[in-house]
Amino acid sequence: MSESIPIEKQLSDFRRDLETLGQELRKVIVGQDEVIEGLLTTVVVGGHLLIEGVPGLGKTVLVQTLADALQLTFQRIQFTPDLMPADLIGTHVVMENAQGRRTFEFQKGPLFSHLILADHINRGLPKTQSALLEAMEGSEVTVSHESFTLPQPFFLMATQNPMDTEGAFPLPEPELDRFLLKLYSVPPTEDELEQILQRTTEGEPAEARKVLDGKRLLEMRELLRKTPAGVGVRRRAAALCAASQPASAGAPEMVRRYVRYGASPRGAQALVHGAKVRAVMAGRSSPTEDDVHAVAHPALRHRLLLNYEGQAEGIDPDRLVDGLLEAVGAGAVAAQAP
DSSP states (O other), X not given: OGGGSOHHHHHHHHHHHHHXXXXXXXXXXXXXXXXXXXXXXXXXXXXXXXXXXXSOSSHHHHHHHHHHHHTOOEEEEEOOTTXXXXXXXXXXXXXXXXXXXXXXXXXXXXXXXSEEEEETGGGSOHHHHGGGHHHHHHSEEEETTEEEEOOSSOEEEEEEXXXXXXXXXXXXXXXXXXXSEEXXXXXXXXXXXXXXXXXXXXXXXXXXXXXXXXXXXXXXXHHHHHSOOOHHHHHHHHHHHHHTXXXXXXXXXXXHHHEEEOOOHHHHHHHHHHHHHHHHHTTOSSOOHHHHHHTHHHHHTTTOEEOHHHHHTTOOHHHHHHHHHHHSOHHHXXXXXX
Protein backbone atom coordinates (compact mmCIF):
# COMPACT_ATOMS: atom_id res chain seq x y z
CA MET A 1 0.00 0.00 0.00
CA SER A 2 2.83 2.40 0.83
CA GLU A 3 4.22 1.92 -2.68
CA SER A 4 1.19 3.80 -4.08
CA ILE A 5 1.88 6.80 -1.82
CA PRO A 6 4.21 9.42 -3.35
CA ILE A 7 7.67 9.37 -1.81
CA GLU A 8 7.36 13.05 -0.88
CA LYS A 9 4.29 12.25 1.24
CA GLN A 10 6.03 9.29 2.88
CA LEU A 11 9.05 11.41 3.79
CA SER A 12 6.79 14.18 5.09
CA ASP A 13 5.00 11.68 7.34
CA PHE A 14 8.40 10.33 8.44
CA ARG A 15 9.52 13.81 9.45
CA ARG A 16 6.24 14.55 11.24
CA ASP A 17 6.30 11.31 13.23
CA LEU A 18 9.95 11.66 14.26
CA GLU A 19 9.38 15.29 15.28
CA THR A 20 6.36 14.22 17.35
CA LEU A 21 8.43 11.54 19.05
CA GLY A 22 11.14 14.10 19.82
CA GLN A 23 8.57 16.48 21.31
CA GLU A 24 7.37 13.76 23.68
CA LEU A 25 10.92 13.10 24.84
CA ARG A 26 11.51 16.80 25.45
CA LYS A 27 8.36 16.99 27.58
CA VAL A 28 10.20 14.84 30.12
CA ILE A 29 13.90 15.49 29.42
CA VAL A 30 15.33 18.99 29.85
CA GLY A 31 18.20 19.93 27.52
CA GLN A 32 20.36 17.10 26.15
CA ASP A 33 19.36 18.10 22.60
CA GLU A 34 22.33 16.37 20.97
CA VAL A 35 21.62 13.15 22.88
CA ILE A 36 17.93 13.22 21.95
CA GLU A 37 18.71 13.82 18.27
CA GLY A 38 21.26 11.02 18.30
CA LEU A 39 18.81 8.71 20.05
CA LEU A 40 16.10 9.38 17.47
CA THR A 41 18.55 8.87 14.62
CA THR A 42 19.82 5.59 16.02
CA VAL A 43 16.37 4.19 16.77
CA VAL A 44 14.94 4.95 13.34
CA VAL A 45 18.06 3.63 11.56
CA GLY A 46 18.00 0.39 13.57
CA GLY A 47 21.38 0.77 15.27
CA HIS A 48 22.58 1.03 18.86
CA LEU A 49 23.76 4.03 20.85
CA LEU A 50 26.68 4.56 23.25
CA ILE A 51 26.59 7.53 25.64
CA GLU A 52 29.51 8.55 27.83
CA GLY A 53 28.95 10.73 30.84
CA VAL A 54 28.69 10.90 34.60
CA PRO A 55 25.70 9.35 36.41
CA GLY A 56 22.53 11.25 37.20
CA LEU A 57 21.90 13.06 33.90
CA GLY A 58 18.62 11.36 33.02
CA LYS A 59 19.75 8.61 30.68
CA THR A 60 17.51 5.98 32.27
CA VAL A 61 14.51 8.30 32.15
CA LEU A 62 15.28 9.03 28.49
CA VAL A 63 15.05 5.38 27.39
CA GLN A 64 12.04 4.72 29.62
CA THR A 65 10.28 7.71 28.05
CA LEU A 66 11.14 6.43 24.58
CA ALA A 67 9.63 3.04 25.46
CA ASP A 68 6.45 4.72 26.73
CA ALA A 69 6.09 6.86 23.60
CA LEU A 70 6.63 3.86 21.32
CA GLN A 71 4.52 1.41 23.38
CA LEU A 72 7.45 -1.02 23.59
CA THR A 73 8.89 -3.17 26.38
CA PHE A 74 11.87 -1.81 28.31
CA GLN A 75 14.55 -3.36 30.54
CA ARG A 76 17.38 -1.70 32.43
CA ILE A 77 20.46 -3.87 33.05
CA GLN A 78 22.94 -2.61 35.62
CA PHE A 79 26.42 -3.79 34.66
CA THR A 80 28.70 -4.78 37.53
CA PRO A 81 31.86 -6.93 37.70
CA ASP A 82 29.88 -9.94 38.97
CA LEU A 83 27.29 -9.83 36.15
CA MET A 84 27.44 -13.02 34.05
CA PRO A 85 26.34 -13.63 30.42
CA ALA A 86 23.46 -15.84 31.62
CA ASP A 87 22.16 -12.87 33.64
CA LEU A 88 21.60 -11.09 30.32
CA ILE A 89 20.55 -13.85 27.95
CA GLY A 90 18.90 -16.36 30.25
CA THR A 91 19.56 -20.03 30.91
CA HIS A 92 18.01 -23.48 30.84
CA VAL A 93 16.40 -24.53 34.09
CA VAL A 94 14.85 -27.80 35.27
CA MET A 95 11.04 -27.66 35.34
CA GLU A 96 8.77 -30.31 36.86
CA ASN A 97 5.18 -30.83 35.72
CA ALA A 98 2.21 -32.14 37.72
CA GLN A 99 3.09 -35.74 36.86
CA GLY A 100 6.60 -35.33 38.24
CA ARG A 101 8.22 -35.33 34.81
CA ARG A 102 11.29 -33.09 34.61
CA THR A 103 12.30 -31.15 31.52
CA PHE A 104 14.79 -28.43 30.60
CA GLU A 105 13.19 -25.15 29.62
CA PHE A 106 14.86 -21.92 28.57
CA GLN A 107 14.08 -18.98 30.80
CA LYS A 108 14.63 -15.75 28.88
CA GLY A 109 16.75 -13.01 30.40
CA PRO A 110 16.19 -9.23 30.33
CA LEU A 111 17.81 -8.99 26.89
CA PHE A 112 14.51 -10.21 25.41
CA SER A 113 12.93 -6.76 25.33
CA HIS A 114 12.48 -4.12 22.65
CA LEU A 115 14.49 -1.38 24.35
CA ILE A 116 17.50 -2.14 26.55
CA LEU A 117 19.46 0.25 28.72
CA ALA A 118 22.89 -1.24 29.46
CA ASP A 119 23.82 1.06 32.32
CA HIS A 120 27.53 1.58 33.11
CA ILE A 121 28.38 -1.06 30.49
CA ASN A 122 32.13 -0.67 30.97
CA ARG A 123 31.85 -1.85 34.58
CA GLY A 124 31.02 -5.33 33.30
CA LEU A 125 33.72 -7.91 32.62
CA PRO A 126 34.78 -8.42 28.98
CA LYS A 127 33.13 -11.87 28.76
CA THR A 128 29.81 -10.34 29.87
CA GLN A 129 30.14 -7.50 27.39
CA SER A 130 30.83 -10.04 24.64
CA ALA A 131 27.44 -11.64 25.31
CA LEU A 132 25.91 -8.59 23.60
CA LEU A 133 27.81 -9.00 20.32
CA GLU A 134 25.44 -11.44 18.62
CA ALA A 135 22.37 -9.57 19.84
CA MET A 136 23.67 -6.23 18.54
CA GLU A 137 24.65 -7.68 15.18
CA GLY A 138 21.79 -9.97 14.24
CA SER A 139 19.07 -9.42 16.87
CA GLU A 140 19.36 -13.00 18.06
CA VAL A 141 21.20 -14.97 20.72
CA THR A 142 22.49 -18.52 20.81
CA VAL A 143 22.40 -20.69 23.93
CA SER A 144 24.10 -24.05 23.58
CA HIS A 145 22.96 -25.19 20.11
CA GLU A 146 19.69 -23.25 20.03
CA SER A 147 19.12 -19.76 18.60
CA PHE A 148 16.47 -17.35 19.83
CA THR A 149 15.22 -14.29 17.95
CA LEU A 150 14.93 -11.06 19.91
CA PRO A 151 11.79 -8.90 19.74
CA GLN A 152 11.61 -6.38 16.92
CA PRO A 153 12.38 -3.55 16.89
CA PHE A 154 15.41 -4.17 19.10
CA PHE A 155 17.46 -1.23 20.37
CA LEU A 156 20.27 -1.07 22.91
CA MET A 157 21.47 2.14 24.51
CA ALA A 158 24.58 1.76 26.62
CA THR A 159 26.04 4.27 29.04
CA GLN A 160 29.67 4.21 30.08
CA ASN A 161 31.73 6.06 32.63
CA PRO A 162 34.84 7.94 31.50
CA MET A 163 37.76 5.51 31.37
CA ASP A 164 39.71 7.37 34.05
CA THR A 165 37.08 6.46 36.66
CA GLU A 166 37.62 3.57 39.07
CA GLY A 167 36.43 0.09 38.14
CA ALA A 168 35.94 0.69 34.40
CA PHE A 169 36.95 -1.86 31.75
CA PRO A 170 37.56 -0.79 28.14
CA LEU A 171 34.96 -2.06 25.68
CA PRO A 172 36.33 -4.56 23.14
CA GLU A 173 36.80 -3.20 19.62
CA PRO A 174 34.11 -5.41 18.00
CA GLU A 175 31.56 -4.17 20.51
CA LEU A 176 32.47 -0.51 20.00
CA ASP A 177 32.09 -0.92 16.26
CA ARG A 178 28.53 -2.21 16.67
CA PHE A 179 27.36 1.11 18.12
CA LEU A 180 26.03 3.33 15.36
CA LEU A 181 26.88 6.54 17.25
CA LYS A 182 28.75 7.59 20.37
CA LEU A 183 27.58 10.72 22.17
CA TYR A 184 28.66 12.67 25.24
CA SER A 185 26.13 13.54 27.93
CA VAL A 186 26.99 16.92 29.46
CA PRO A 187 25.75 18.36 32.79
CA PRO A 188 22.79 20.75 32.55
CA THR A 189 23.25 24.50 32.55
CA GLU A 190 21.94 26.67 35.38
CA ASP A 191 18.74 27.48 33.46
CA GLU A 192 18.20 23.82 32.62
CA LEU A 193 18.72 22.87 36.26
CA GLU A 194 16.02 25.34 37.24
CA GLN A 195 13.63 23.76 34.73
CA ILE A 196 14.46 20.29 36.06
CA LEU A 197 13.70 21.42 39.61
CA GLN A 198 10.41 22.98 38.52
CA ARG A 199 9.33 19.79 36.76
CA THR A 200 10.41 17.39 39.48
CA THR A 201 9.60 19.25 42.71
CA GLU A 202 6.32 20.98 41.83
CA GLY A 203 3.14 19.21 40.76
CA GLU A 204 2.92 15.96 38.82
CA PRO A 205 5.92 14.92 36.69
CA ALA A 206 5.43 15.05 32.93
CA GLU A 207 4.63 11.82 31.08
CA ALA A 208 5.06 10.99 27.41
CA ARG A 209 2.03 10.14 25.28
CA LYS A 210 1.93 7.01 23.17
CA VAL A 211 2.52 8.49 19.72
CA LEU A 212 4.03 5.64 17.66
CA ASP A 213 4.39 1.88 17.85
CA GLY A 214 6.91 -0.75 16.81
CA LYS A 215 5.21 -1.42 13.49
CA ARG A 216 5.38 2.23 12.46
CA LEU A 217 9.00 2.44 13.54
CA LEU A 218 9.88 -0.53 11.32
CA GLU A 219 8.04 1.11 8.41
CA MET A 220 10.05 4.30 8.89
CA ARG A 221 13.24 2.26 9.03
CA GLU A 222 12.42 0.55 5.73
CA LEU A 223 11.58 3.88 4.07
CA LEU A 224 14.93 5.31 5.18
CA ARG A 225 16.79 2.39 3.61
CA LYS A 226 15.00 2.99 0.30
CA THR A 227 15.89 6.69 0.30
CA PRO A 228 18.82 7.21 -2.12
CA ALA A 229 22.01 8.73 -0.79
CA GLY A 230 23.68 9.83 -4.02
CA VAL A 231 27.13 9.14 -5.40
CA GLY A 232 28.73 12.20 -3.78
CA VAL A 233 27.50 11.24 -0.32
CA ARG A 234 28.72 7.65 -0.65
CA ARG A 235 32.12 8.83 -1.88
CA ARG A 236 32.45 11.34 0.95
CA ALA A 237 31.66 8.67 3.55
CA ALA A 238 34.05 6.21 1.91
CA ALA A 239 36.80 8.83 1.68
CA LEU A 240 36.50 9.75 5.37
CA CYS A 241 36.71 6.12 6.48
CA ALA A 242 39.57 5.31 4.10
CA ALA A 243 41.54 8.33 5.37
CA SER A 244 41.05 7.12 8.96
CA GLN A 245 43.31 4.12 8.24
CA PRO A 246 46.91 4.98 9.19
CA ALA A 247 48.29 3.01 6.23
CA SER A 248 46.13 4.91 3.73
CA ALA A 249 47.83 7.32 1.33
CA GLY A 250 45.22 9.96 2.15
CA ALA A 251 45.54 9.69 5.94
CA PRO A 252 46.34 12.96 7.76
CA GLU A 253 49.56 13.16 9.74
CA MET A 254 47.73 12.90 13.10
CA VAL A 255 46.04 9.68 11.98
CA ARG A 256 49.34 8.17 10.85
CA ARG A 257 50.97 9.08 14.14
CA TYR A 258 48.28 8.29 16.71
CA VAL A 259 45.80 5.78 15.25
CA ARG A 260 46.20 2.01 15.44
CA TYR A 261 43.02 1.07 13.59
CA GLY A 262 40.62 3.31 11.69
CA ALA A 263 36.92 3.12 10.94
CA SER A 264 35.43 -0.07 9.50
CA PRO A 265 32.72 -0.25 6.80
CA ARG A 266 30.19 0.07 9.62
CA GLY A 267 31.55 3.59 10.12
CA ALA A 268 30.77 4.48 6.51
CA GLN A 269 27.30 3.01 6.88
CA ALA A 270 26.74 5.09 10.03
CA LEU A 271 27.76 8.24 8.12
CA VAL A 272 25.30 7.57 5.29
CA HIS A 273 22.42 6.53 7.57
CA GLY A 274 22.92 9.54 9.83
CA ALA A 275 23.13 11.88 6.84
CA LYS A 276 19.86 10.50 5.48
CA VAL A 277 17.99 11.14 8.73
CA ARG A 278 19.42 14.65 8.97
CA ALA A 279 18.34 15.43 5.40
CA VAL A 280 14.79 14.12 5.83
CA MET A 281 14.35 16.07 9.08
CA ALA A 282 15.48 19.21 7.22
CA GLY A 283 12.80 18.66 4.56
CA ARG A 284 15.12 17.31 1.86
CA SER A 285 14.65 14.04 -0.02
CA SER A 286 18.37 13.22 -0.25
CA PRO A 287 21.43 14.05 1.87
CA THR A 288 24.46 16.12 0.93
CA GLU A 289 28.14 15.98 1.80
CA ASP A 290 27.46 18.58 4.51
CA ASP A 291 25.08 16.13 6.18
CA VAL A 292 27.87 13.55 6.22
CA HIS A 293 30.20 16.06 7.89
CA ALA A 294 27.54 16.92 10.47
CA VAL A 295 27.36 13.32 11.75
CA ALA A 296 31.07 12.54 11.39
CA HIS A 297 32.02 13.04 15.05
CA PRO A 298 29.40 10.78 16.68
CA ALA A 299 29.78 8.20 13.88
CA LEU A 300 33.57 7.97 13.93
CA ARG A 301 34.94 9.04 17.33
CA HIS A 302 34.60 5.58 18.89
CA ARG A 303 35.92 3.82 15.80
CA LEU A 304 39.33 5.52 15.81
CA LEU A 305 41.42 3.31 18.08
CA LEU A 306 44.52 5.00 19.43
CA ASN A 307 47.95 3.42 19.47
CA TYR A 308 50.24 3.57 22.52
CA GLU A 309 51.52 7.02 21.63
CA GLY A 310 48.02 8.39 21.17
CA GLN A 311 46.92 6.96 24.51
CA ALA A 312 50.01 8.27 26.29
CA GLU A 313 49.45 11.78 24.97
CA GLY A 314 45.71 11.67 25.70
CA ILE A 315 44.67 12.47 22.13
CA ASP A 316 40.99 13.35 21.83
CA PRO A 317 39.41 11.31 19.00
CA ASP A 318 37.35 14.36 18.04
CA ARG A 319 40.60 16.11 17.08
CA LEU A 320 41.33 13.23 14.73
CA VAL A 321 37.88 13.53 13.18
CA ASP A 322 38.51 17.26 12.71
CA GLY A 323 41.67 16.36 10.84
CA LEU A 324 39.79 13.90 8.64
CA LEU A 325 37.16 16.48 7.76
CA GLU A 326 39.87 18.99 6.90
CA ALA A 327 41.83 16.49 4.80
CA VAL A 328 38.85 15.08 2.91
CA GLY A 329 37.38 18.11 1.16
CA ALA A 330 35.30 18.50 -1.95
CA GLY A 331 38.40 18.42 -4.09
CA ALA A 332 39.55 15.12 -2.58
CA VAL A 333 36.21 13.49 -3.35
CA ALA A 334 36.04 14.97 -6.84
CA ALA A 335 39.49 13.61 -7.60
CA GLN A 336 38.19 10.09 -7.05
CA ALA A 337 35.48 10.47 -9.69
CA PRO A 338 36.00 8.23 -12.74
